[in-house]
Amino acid sequence: MENYRAPVEDMQFVIDELCEVGERLGGLQRFAELGVGPDLSGALLEESARLSAEVIAPLRRVGDTQPASCAERKVQISPGYAEALQQLAAGGWYGIAADPAHGGQGLPEVYGTAACEMWNSADMAFALAPILSIGAAMTIQAHGSEQQKSAYLEKMTSGEWAGSMCLTESGAGSDLGVMKTRAVPDGDHYRLFGQKIYITWGDHEAMDNIVHLVLAKLPDAPEGSRGISLFIVPKYLDDGSGGLGERNDIYPVSVEHKLGIHGSPTCVMALGDDAGAVGYLLGEPNQGLACMFTMMNEARLKMGVQGLGVSEGAYQQAVAYARERVQGGVPIIEHADVKRMLLTMRVQTEAMRALAYTEAVTMDLAHQSADPALQARVDLMIPVIKGWSTELGVEIASLGVQVHGGMGYVEETGAAQYLRDARIAPIYEGTNGIQAADLVGRKLGRDQGATMLALIEEMKATVTDCNNAELADIGTALASAVATLAATTTTLVEQLQENRHTAQAGAYDFMMQLGYVAGAWHLARSSVVASARCQQSERSIYPGKIASTRYYCEHILVRAASHAEVIFGGSAALQNYPTEWM
Amino acid sequence: MENYRAPVEDMQFVIDELCEVGERLGGLQRFAELGVGPDLSGALLEESARLSAEVIAPLRRVGDTQPASCAERKVQISPGYAEALQQLAAGGWYGIAADPAHGGQGLPEVYGTAACEMWNSADMAFALAPILSIGAAMTIQAHGSEQQKSAYLEKMTSGEWAGSMCLTESGAGSDLGVMKTRAVPDGDHYRLFGQKIYITWGDHEAMDNIVHLVLAKLPDAPEGSRGISLFIVPKYLDDGSGGLGERNDIYPVSVEHKLGIHGSPTCVMALGDDAGAVGYLLGEPNQGLACMFTMMNEARLKMGVQGLGVSEGAYQQAVAYARERVQGGVPIIEHADVKRMLLTMRVQTEAMRALAYTEAVTMDLAHQSADPALQARVDLMIPVIKGWSTELGVEIASLGVQVHGGMGYVEETGAAQYLRDARIAPIYEGTNGIQAADLVGRKLGRDQGATMLALIEEMKATVTDCNNAELADIGTALASAVATLAATTTTLVEQLQENRHTAQAGAYDFMMQLGYVAGAWHLARSSVVASARCQQSERSIYPGKIASTRYYCEHILVRAASHAEVIFGGSAALQNYPTEWM
Known part of the structure; x- marks a missing residue:
């Protein structure tokens, strides 16, 4: 049932004809040498489409039926995921929009957005691994010292090392100000103690190291959200010469048994069960939430793209079924109500794509420009992209089940998985209620x-x-x-x-x-x-x-x-x- | 997490104050001796509420995590289900609205509807067992010969025997006319050969016998939907003296691995792998679909009540969580957007209940009256109750997940199960597309x-x-x-x-x-x-x-x-x- 083929023609229409990236971005200094335009778009999209269809899509049912698990302070991920992540790294996809000074390709964000859509159509659980790693790298890029950047960025950009974001605690979800994890000064670093929950891809051995970004409170920090700092907590510490040294005191305790995205290990992480997890302050003390928020726009765009991606995947499977399934002597795609459902899936997916890619281009323009109106536009539309697209993702995946009739309710068909997977996106990275309030x-x-x-x-x-x-x-x-x-x-x-x-x-x-x-x-x-x-x-x-x-x-x-x-x-x-x- | 308590006060408001069952039904001949009115409503609702809370609701997570399975031509149901079904039978709930001539209590349909809502709030998978049995008994009541009625009805009404409906085949779902199961005359009965799919509660050993109602084609039957006949195919044949005799040639082949309602065995059933399943014609030859349709209104009302019931269950769990969960210093029930979600769940549930119970009363009036306008009203509203209520069931269960935030996505919380269970109801018993077309x-x-x-x-x-x-x-x-x-x-x-x-x-x-x-x-x-x-x-x-x-x-x-x-x-x-x- 895994026949996902990226809608390259529609993607390229949006990128080159609707957004006109060549004209609008090609002349900017950052992109001047890269040949941004239809030829580049075509080559990138085709390569990403190939990887998504051949390498990632076959994993979707594997991850669902053989979920990640945790034992003896180690997470075992689903079969085939590690190899696929390494192929993604080898293809340079972790660094597609990253700074060339640290190994990135420095391409416009919209290409990363299109690739991200494909990963999510192919397998949402898998897609979270690169999304989180890229998000962590961007945060270090924005707030790290030169030493921190050179210590981490190149390895994260190449996909040699992964990243994670450790924010939530039991009792501190949407309201992070009440968190309890604490960071105690210890020479040039800190020792962290606490427990984090819902840590996406919090542990695995697909890559040599994991660079955890952890929110914690310094001693005597102000109350509430103004007293939170951000720390780099690598799974393995530096051995003094840039190699992998001692295992740091941050361990997975368990993985959640979830409705969907079974291939994505959602970990409870314990810090400081032994001597305390070694952490390095990222950015200024007590500015941790602000540091997180600088990369929030990018992360929330990607969450919206999850809604888009899962919709495209669900649509493709539904329309293929509707062409084959005959009832009353004709394929059900010809039945008015089935056609209604399929078009409702299709056109909303097209609309989400045009919206997300357009604002990804605005994001690139905003980064390269001093015009505050551009950033204001991005800031305005990000909660809409996240909230609206993830609401539609659930609706569209649910319609995909309905198109299949009774077969849609049988797990082996694979349609129900889109719904189970899609259902997380309105919740995490700021619930849709939080997006609306923002x-x-x-x-x-x-x-x-x-x-x-x-x-x-x-x-x-x-x-x-x-x-x-x-x-x-x-x-x-x-x-x-x-x-x-x-x-x-x-x-x-x-x-x-x-x-x-x-x-x-x-x-x-x-x-x-x-x-x-x-x-x-x-x-x-x-x-x-x-x-x-x-x-x-x-x-x-x-x-x-x-x-x-x-x-x-x-x-x-x-x-x-x-x-x-x-x-x-x-x-x-x-x-x-x-x-x-x- | 299983703290379902039936909303008896609202149910009684609808039954006695909105529908005024005492005034409107109490005077009808069928109900004249029964004392229909607030005292009876109160007693029935309290007893059903007790059974639902104490006996059925604790099974919901059991059925979900220990699903029904099939091996060696037998279905093994989830632990505790058989005992609970027997308690339901002992309480007389199978026969609450059935004809007193065959052991029923002859009470108004609206009481059965209210009980059905409770079963579905407590555990949708469980509720399907009595719903299907009652549906099968009603079909025999409507179309059976006197001999058939006396052979089956009393045992089905008492809950000693179960019933099932065997309609769908692979390739013959919404379009039943193309089915392949055939019935060959063999003396005073028929031998049936074929395979049926999606047979809800198609096999189990909770009751001594299962009376399957099976659609099949007679030799030389007309093409399409006018060539289908209905047969009674008991799991165990009569031994000649009213006791259980030979095992009939109808067996479960497998149970589906479904998105939800795991406690309900959805069977593939094989008829005639050996000598042919013995079947007795129910109603006239080639009138099988018409026979099925006479009980369709009742069955579709109950499917709408599934949407209602699962909504009430999801709402109760969400509102309890929202009262306890504190974020930003206050219980989240006080947050405007959480309150919006909870009220959206609550008031739609109230509206569905008022609609379903009102039309259940119309159904009783229609059965006891010669006014064709009453039956026309029922016919008009049944597809709306089925379609609209089951669409809302999915929406409301999904909101229940959202109210829980990240916890909603963790299976152990139990909120996600409502969504997985609810998702079947827009599909079966005529998809909602079929309801709308009708x-x-x-x-x-x-x-x-x-x-x-x-x-x-x-x-x-x-x-x-x-x-x-x-x-x-x-x-x-x-x-x-x-x-x-x-x-x-x-x-x-x-x-x-x-x-x-x-x-x-x-x-x-x-x-x-x-x-x-x-x-x-x-x-x-x-x-x-x-x-x-x-x-x-x-x-x-x-x-x-x-x-x-x-x-x-x-x-x-x-x-x-x-x-x-x-x-x-x-x-x-x-x-x-x-x-x-x-």
Whole structure:
């Protein structure tokens, strides 16, 4: 059943024709020598597609049925995963967007995003290993001393060493300020004592070493979130000459028995059961949360891409089944309701892809530019990409089960695994409730909606671009949705000033509304591009893009208005409901 | 984690105060001697609640972690299930609504519905055993000869013997007409040969015998669905004196490894590997599908009640966790977004309950009356109860996972199981796509919307009842939703005449729209009742019912309009999308 083939044509359409990476990024100093453009995109995507189809996708059912396990303070990962991770490393994929000064390829983030989508379609549990390693390396890149960078980055960028992020504790999840792990000064380093939970890929032997990034409290640290520091805690310490030395006092205690992503070891990690885990301060004391947050945008983009990737995987399996399965004398893909489900899967996946890749390009622009509007746009859209895409990931994987009928409920079919795997993404790396609160409370609140209104102006420009016979109906649907979005933005900005609780009560619905409208906008932009190409090309992707946009406007975008109604309603019933009656 | 307590107070509110079973059913001849009313309701609900909490709920995790298995043509069920099934039988629950002439208690269907909700909250996998047995007995009641009734019904009603329904074959699921199992005449009986799949509780040794109802084709039967007959195929044949004789040639081959409901053995059943399974024709030759359909309404109501039951179970666990779990110094139930999720779970569960119980009462009225409008109402609403409630069951169970954060994804917590279990209900007993097609194509089409418009008139009467200061906002919201429902009804009836494909393309959205509006209607009716009671009582259920209705109007009913938009849009984009581009 594992026939995943990366949708290279659609990916390349988004990267080269919709985002125009050659034109928009090729001229930037960082990318000037790299030949960013269609040829490079094509080569990278094809190579990543090959690796994903041949090496990673066959592991999905293996990891699910032979999960990672823990015994005697060691994690045993699923068969074949170590070799595949090494092939990923050998292909240079850990360092695709990393700094060339430390062994990276220095390519635009959007290529890493596309590769990440493929890994997640092929096997979400597997994909977490490179995602976490890359995230840890980026944090050291951003906050490490020169000595720390040279000690760790090259080995992490090459994929020789892995990375992990150790944040959560029992009792300290969304509220990290109450954590108990402590770091005691000990010469030029610290000794850490405590226990961390939900540590993704917290231990394994697929790579020679693991560079754990651990949040802990210094003695006499201020209370709460301002008293947390970040430490580098390598699994194996340096032997004094750059080689692997002593085993550090950080060990896996157990792995969780989870609904999905069985191939990803989710560890309880104990620090300091013996002499204390040796840790090196990363960044300034008590600035640990701020350090984590600098890489949060990238990490949350990748979580959104998990929703996208798992949707594509689920869609491909469902559409293949629907072409083969005959009921009533015709393949079920011809049944109106099955077609509805498949198109609902497909067009939302296209919309998520266009949104995620577009903002990955904005991220590259923001990194290379002094224009604060670019970073503000990224900051605004990241919680939407994370929250909206992971909500859709669950919906789409669930539709994939439904398309299969009874077979979808049988585990061997593999459709149910997409649902079980997808279900984690709305929870981790900041629950979707946290994303929504961040979107409304911080991103909308901090500039009274200015970044949001600038986005709306861009959406209106696309409405204007649709002003022709072919695209007029798309333009009309988008115009109406954008007008409503402008209205909810105004409503929320007012609510933030008058009663933050009211604004927060509508936050989830705003995140979803913005996601649906942004998806429509990017599909409408895609249709504008495709409409021009149609006249010069026979490729079905161009009329296909317009057909997808029409379906999206007809069946998906209509949801945005119901979310808006919740916001306009003001949530008095929610706020006034006495919790003791629940 | 298994602390399920049946919501007896809400159930009794619905049964006695909203549905007024004493007034509406107590006077009917069938129920005249039974004392239908609050005292009886209270006693029955308390006893069922006790059984569900003490006997069934503790099995939920057992069945999940120690699934049913099959070896040597026998199914071994999960530990404790057989004893619990026997307790259910001893309590008389198999026969609660069955004909007293064959050992039943002859009580109104709504009591069986409430008990069924409890079984499903406690353990969906377990609940399937009595549901299927009762369904099989009802089919024999409706179509059996007097001899068949006396041979089987008393033992099935007492729970001494179980029942099963053997319909699906590989390649013949939603399209039963192409099935291959054949029945060869052999004296006064038949010999059956074939293989059936997805047979729920197809084999076990919890009861002395299993009465399988099997669809098969007679020699020279017409093609397709008009050539299917129904047979009684007992696991053990009669020994000639009413005792258990020879083992019949129907055996389990394997049980499926499923996403959820692990405690329910889903069997592949082989008939006729040896001399042929002895079967007795039930009903007329070639009328097997029609026979099945007469009990389909009851079975589909129960499937909707599965969505309801699993929602209540998931809600109870989530709300208990949210009261205990502290983040940021307060229990998370006080966080706006967590409260939003919990209320979304709660009020939809209340709405599903009011809808399902109300139509269970209509079913009783229809059985005891010659008014065809009653049966037409039941026929109209059954696909909505099945489809809408099982879609919500998945949503609500998924929200239950989300409320738990990371813990929700860990299997031991038990929240994820509700999601895995709930996911089957939109698939079996007619997929929700089939329900939607039935609702629009048959139920709306056969009387050009007349039954639907009568329902809308009743909804409008409730709008009028809300015409007072306290309920005016509820009335306004309901009025608007009902007006839109009238408009989509008209649109679909027109589409059915002009282009059935267009109507079918909107069928799913109509099913969901009608479900949301019907839910609002029943909650509004509940609020009208509660509002009057508030003046005489301090019980929080009365203001609670109004608060739930307000939340429903604010956060849930808004979804109905987006489904309506799909119908008004006409689905041209769906229909015109070439499947080869997918």
